[in-house]
Amino acid sequence: MLRILVSIKQVPDTTNIRINPETGTLIREGIPSITNPYDIIALSFACYLKNNYGGKITVITMGPPQAKSSLREAVEFGADRIILLTDRKFAGADTLATSYTLAEAIKYLQAEEGPFDLYLFGKQAIDGDTAQVGPGVAVRLQVPVITQTVKFETLDLEKRIIRVHRKSENGIEILEAKLPVLLTCDKGLAEPPFSPFPLILKAVKAEPEIFTADGPVNYQREKLGLRGSPTQVKKVYTPEVKKKGKIVDLSTTPLKKVVDEVIELLKSKGIL
Numbered sequence: 001m002l003r004i005l006v007s008i009k010q011v012p013d014t015t016n017i018r019i020n021p022e023t024g025t026l027i028r029e030g031i032p033s034i035t036n037p038y039d040i041i042a043l044s045f046a047c048y049l050k051n052n053y054g055g056k057i058t059v060i061t062m063g064p065p066q067a068k069s070s071l072r073e074a075v076e077f078g079a080d081r082i083i084l085l086t087d088r089k090f091a092g093a094d095t096l097a098t099s100y101t102l103a104e105a106i107k108y109l110q111a112e113e114g115p116f117d118l119y120l121f122g123k124q125a126i127d128g129d130t131a132q133v134g135p136g137v138a139v140r141l142q143v144p145v146i147t148q149t150v151k152f153e154t155l156d157l158e159k160r161i162i163r164v165h166r167k168s169e170n171g172i173e174i175l176e177a178k179l180p181v182l183l184t185c186d187k188g189l190a191e192p193p194f195s196p197f198p199l200i201l202k203a204v205k206a207e208p209e210i211f212t213a214d215g216p217v218n219y220q221r222e223k224l225g226l227r228g229s230p231t232q233v234k235k236v237y238t239p240e241v242k243k244k245g246k247i248v249d250l251s252t253t254p255l256k257k258v259v260d261e262v263i264e265l266l267k268s269k270g271i272l
Contacts, residue, residue: 005060038187041187087214103141145182164177
């Protein structure tokens, strides 16, 4: 039986993000939150594996109490156990502190009920776009990591080998890895499943287990939250809106004339 750990994150709906022009910080009041879209792919893949190979899915997230809604959504995908890491001491964490907090919780779960075979993370979170937390957790757990996984090919439970495709700068790579392994999930890996009505009802009533800085995980306080974060965002601002470019219809304007105009424009700006 496969034991799968999925890490998700609740993020602001980016289509509604606004920035306070005076403080340079995100305005979160009145902004709806959603489950990170790449984490939905990870959940969908976990559901596919559970349905086809059997297994148990544990879903974990770090965030404020409102993140319970994302965990309930995970139950609709077939999650068997949902856990929320929530504490003011976790606030302000960068990717280093976040990966520490998640990894220590995972180690606790493994000591409690045995090791996981697969660790699934979204490729990145759409609010930070760092793509660092998944690999950071893999390093702390000392397991191999395959990033930007876009296609699943085979899983041999007897040999404990998974074969997947990953996206790279040079194209698509086909890789095999022995379990356990951590995958960061990208578009194309899996589609959200149809949730049967019993799972929807179960999700409505589901309550996650709560882990805080005081327990049950034995955290080193100096590695948590803002205190444990060597990198900090000094300022967030809205980029200046640039002047709309000139559009030229080549069907009515000779190409040579357009090229001459572009060259003169570049010269006037000191580029040529």
